[in-house]
Amino acid sequence: MTETPQQAPATAGEFGSFLKSKGIDSELLGPDKDSVEMFALDPKNLVTACMLLKETGFDFLVLLTTTDVKKGYQSIYTLHSTATKKSLRIKVTVPKDNPMIPTVSHVWSTANWYEREGYDMMGIIYTGHPDLKRILNPEDWEGFPLRKDYIPPSDSLNGPHPLRETKYAEQTLSKSEKGEKLCQ
Amino acid sequence: MSIVKDIGHTEKAFKTDEMIINMGPQHPSTHGVLRLILTLNGEIVKNCEPVIGYLHRGMEWLGQNRTYVQYQALVDRVDYLAGMSDSHAYIMAVEKIAGTQVPLRAEYIRVICTELNRIISHLLWLGIFMLDLGAMFGFPFYTFRDRETILSFLEEVSGQRMMFNYIRIGGVFKDLPKGWTKKVKKWLTTEFINYIDEYEAIATKNPIFLVRTQGIGYLDPKLALNRGITGPSLRASGINIDLRKYKPYSVYDKFNFNIPTSTVGDTNARYQCRIQELRETAKLVVEAIDKLPGGDTEDLEKNRAELTSGENPTYKAEDLMFIAKGKNVPMGFKCGPGEAYAAVESPRGQLGVHLIADGTSVPYRIKWRSPSYNNTSILPDLIKGHPVSDVVAIFSSLDVILPDVDR
Numbered sequence: 001m002t003e004t005p006q007q008a009p010a011t012a013g014e015f016g017s018f019l020k021s022k023g024i025d026s027e028l029l030g031p032d033k034d035s036v037e038m039f040a041l042d043p044k045n046l047v048t049a050c051m052l053l054k055e056t057g058f059d060f061l062v063l064l065t066t067t068d069v070k071k072g073y074q075s076i077y078t079l080h081s082t083a084t085k086k087s088l089r090i091k092v093t094v095p096k097d098n099p100m101i102p103t104v105s106h107v108w109s110t111a112n113w114y115e116r117e118g119y120d121m122m123g124i125i126y127t128g129h130p131d132l133k134r135i136l137n138p139e140d141w142e143g144f145p146l147r148k149d150y151i152p153p154s155d156s157l158n159g160p161h162p163l164r165e166t167k168y169a170e171q172t173l174s175k176s177e178k179g180e181k182l183c184q
Numbered sequence: 185m186s187i188v189k190d191i192g193h194t195e196k197a198f199k200t201d202e203m204i205i206n207m208g209p210q211h212p213s214t215h216g217v218l219r220l221i222l223t224l225n226g227e228i229v230k231n232c233e234p235v236i237g238y239l240h241r242g243m244e245w246l247g248q249n250r251t252y253v254q255y256q257a258l259v260d261r262v263d264y265l266a267g268m269s270d271s272h273a274y275i276m277a278v279e280k281i282a283g284t285q286v287p288l289r290a291e292y293i294r295v296i297c298t299e300l301n302r303i304i305s306h307l308l309w310l311g312i313f314m315l316d317l318g319a320m321f322g323f324p325f326y327t328f329r330d331r332e333t334i335l336s337f338l339e340e341v342s343g344q345r346m347m348f349n350y351i352r353i354g355g356v357f358k359d360l361p362k363g364w365t366k367k368v369k370k371w372l373t374t375e376f377i378n379y380i381d382e383y384e385a386i387a388t389k390n391p392i393f394l395v396r397t398q399g400i401g402y403l404d405p406k407l408a409l410n411r412g413i414t415g416p417s418l419r420a421s422g423i424n425i426d427l428r429k430y431k432p433y434s435v436y437d438k439f440n441f442n443i444p445t446s447t448v449g450d451t452n453a454r455y456q457c458r459i460q461e462l463r464e465t466a467k468l469v470v471e472a473i474d475k476l477p478g479g480d481t482e483d484l485e486k487n488r489a490e491l492t493s494g495e496n497p498t499y500k501a502e503d504l505m506f507i508a509k510g511k512n513v514p515m516g517f518k519c520g521p522g523e524a525y526a527a528v529e530s531p532r533g534q535l536g537v538h539l540i541a542d543g544t545s546v547p548y549r550i551k552w553r554s555p556s557y558n559n560t561s562i563l564p565d566l567i568k569g570h571p572v573s574d575v576v577a578i579f580s581s582l583d584v585i586l587p588d589v590d591r
Contacts (some may be wrong), residue, residue, distance in 0.1 A: 032525070033281055033522050059409055060412065062412070062525075062527075062534070062553060063536060063538055065538045066551075067540060076538070107413050108410060109410050109561075110558060113561045121244070134237075146244060146549075148247070
């Protein structure tokens with residue numbers, strides 16, 4: 001999030017400095033509300049960093065979230081170590097015109113279905129994934145529903161989507177568009 | 185000699201192609217709508233591909249197009265057998281970002297209701313599990329009888345039978361009804377304990393049940409952790425991770441309760457873990473009722489002055505409220521910017537909400553970590569090499585609920 005100013009490079013956290021000692025640069029994004037360390041990684045360093053972190057004890061991939069931010073599409077990995085009870089969050093952002101992130105499904109097999117969901121909902125292509133196809137939506141679904149510019153299809157029985165007709169929905173939608181500036 | 189020759193001949197002539205069979209989506213024992221594409225060699229499963237999404241309602245998309253308060257009413261539908269856990273996870277995430285302090289009494293009420301909901305969920309699972317194993321004599325009627333009693337308890341509290349919408353931002357919707365705590369405690373300690381013995385008398389040592397469950401569907405602990413399995417299915421494989429003890433949220437650190445575990449890892453172990461958890465949960469509810477700050481609702485008004493006054497009062501005045509002061513949240517409740525992940529131990533495992541807020545009244549991104557989603561993904565590994573009849577038993581023992589998978 002934007003709570004940390006981007007001009008002043010913050011000092012790396014515990015795991016950020018660990019990765020630095022192994023030759024991988026990361027950008028600290030500050031702690032979240034539970035003071036979990038969050039940092040941004042370059043997509044090309046992701047697999048190496050994940051392998052290193054798994055060796056140090058991060059044996060549990062809790063969640064893989066995908067979001068649509070201003071700079072591009074973001075993949076957020078929430079890791080947990082059952083030995084030390086510590087959590088960590090890695091954020092990888094890729095440009096919107098070429099959203100490609102290497103897969104980590106061979107590191108944690110939890111990622112297999114989560115990456116399929118990420119592809120299905122956000123249209124991020126996880127390169128090297130064994131079976132990248134839609135998982136929750138039908139195979140012939142058009143578009144990626146959780147992108148912010150997604151327009152829901154009209155309902156063949158009830159006409160256009162009701163949310164797009166009500167004035168209230170327009171307000172809330174335009175609000176969330178404004179909010180996009182805050183999230184990056 | 186000629187006979188042997190003949191048999192050899194027929195074996196060569198006999199076509200042994202693998203057969204692909206579609207199980208579901210409308211199979212009665214798939215707990216919703218799950219389609220399994222099974223590759224069979226005779227009766228033995230060679231490969232399996234689960235196809236999910238038939239119950240996809242776009243919960244995450246709906247959340248991003250509604251305000252925080254509107255979405256509150258929807259979250260119970262994510263996993264409709266454990267609506268309290270869903271609400272608890274979502275509300276905890278919102279409260280973390282908004283920095284809301286929840287009154288102590290509200291936290292206890294949340295624990296009581298969530299744990300009662302856990303009993304409901306396990307009872308439904310137990311009935312359906314036995315039905316899946318072929319206990320066609322009406323075992324579910326026993327568990328549904330008791331489930332209905334608890335559902336009516338929760339209906340008294342929230343006004344709804346299953347979609348409670350009871351846990352709200354800053355506390356709970358209403359205080360417990362008068363006389364409710366005594367009634368629940370009496371039922372749990374005098375009747376329900378005997379009912380669990382009744383279930384165990386039918387199932388636990390039943391030879392047919394043992395043949396159907398022992399040694400079937402072994403789950404390796406390392407594989408389980410790598411696949412993100414949580415809940416009783418993980419604890420039956422010997423890894424004792426229960427968020428209520430492992431990383432206590434709410435007020436779970438104030439109770440004494442055991443987490444049933446097993447190291448066997450088969451279908452029977454998963455059954456044992458859940459049935460022991462029923463006993464532990466019943467004890468936990470009784471303990472929470474005993475420790476409830478302010479005591480029973482009917483006595484609260486006359487005891488309130490006594491408990492909060494004096495030099496060293498037992499409680500502060502705000503501890504005895506059921507919702508935080510001034511937290512009767514309006515429709516346009518705003519929170520953030522910020523990011524939080526809140527997880528609770530639902531009956532099926534770790535249920536989490538990853539919430540990214542941008543300071544408006546609409547969530548920027550909501551992501552559900554539903555335990556059933558990961559628990560389903562292990563199914564192909566568990567059923568390989570087992571006959572088709574075991575597929576249902578193994579799947580049922582994972583306690584997967586499809587609306588939770590598809591969201």
